[in-house]
Amino acid sequence: MLDKRMTLDDIVDQLSDGMTIGIGGWATRRKPMALVRALLRSRLKDLTLVSYGGPDVGLLAAAGKLRRLVFAFVSLDHYPLDPHFRAARQEGLDVLELDEGMFHLGLRAAAMRVPFLPTHIGIGTDIIRQPAFRTVRSPYEDGEELVAVPALPLDATLLHLHRADALGNVLTLSPDPFFDELMARAAKRVFVTTEKLVPTPELDMANNARFNLCERALISGVAEAPFGAHPTSAAPDYQLDLGHLKTYADSAASPEGWADYRARFIDVGADHYLDAIGGAGRVAALPKPVY
DSSP states (O other): OOOBBOOOHHHTTTOOOTOOOEEETTTTTTTHHHHHHHHHSOOOOOOEEEEEEEEHHHHHTTTEEEEEEEEEEEOOOOOOOHHHHHHHHHTEEEEEEHHHHHHHHHHHHHHHSSSSSEETTTTTSSSGGGGTEEEEEEEEEEEOOOOOOOOOEEEEEEEEEEEEESSOOOOOSSSSEEEEHHHHHTEEEEEEEEEOOOOOHHHOOOHHHBBOOSGGGGEEEEHHHTTTTTTTTTTSSOOOOHHHHHHHHHHGGGEEEEEEEHHHSSSHHHHHHHHTTTTHHHHTOOOOOOO
């Protein structure tokens, strides 16, 4: 398929109950939040989510979409612990909790199509007491015992990037690409939202090849979603919306608060969402946060 353009709902229609879905980005940076909100509006359920988590995790947990969570952390950065995630953990959400390095190795193993990768990470800690872990012994003269980090294969990965064309060529313009490439390579299918869908020549791939996340053959669908990472950042296009993140965090205080947040910001279309958060001008003018 040469033309990979889709709508948000088209992408959600490609997913099904029980899937293992990877969500790219990192905490409050470049999360595919427009797609996450589309997932919340759908009937999908019993998902296993794999994420360096931010509000994507909290929203999907609050909406009852998750069967299991595989994560290295879940943070709103300036609001260190997502209260919706905390509530889900306290209510017994099934999880596989990984060190950040282990999470990286799990994605890399899946991307390499191997069942595990060995590491020293976790030795002497309770993290490897989880049922998912095994140890292996080096076949070489050292005979060292190592932790076997299991691969994290994904049925689908959802990413938000800065520029793309209809063919699935994509550019990541943020200072840090995070682990989105591994998320893409670990998945059977990859769906991308982009700030701007442009003609192929405007990507200027001859000069921008270093910003190309992965080959277009890995991309199954592309949807244009301006401000599609909000309230997380998509720098350099726009910054993190701390005010909105506080509104989101405060919504966990009561069932009424969550219902109000959902009515205002989730159960609405993209145009209404942009109006609800103050418009394109406000988002474009958000100041760079101090970490």
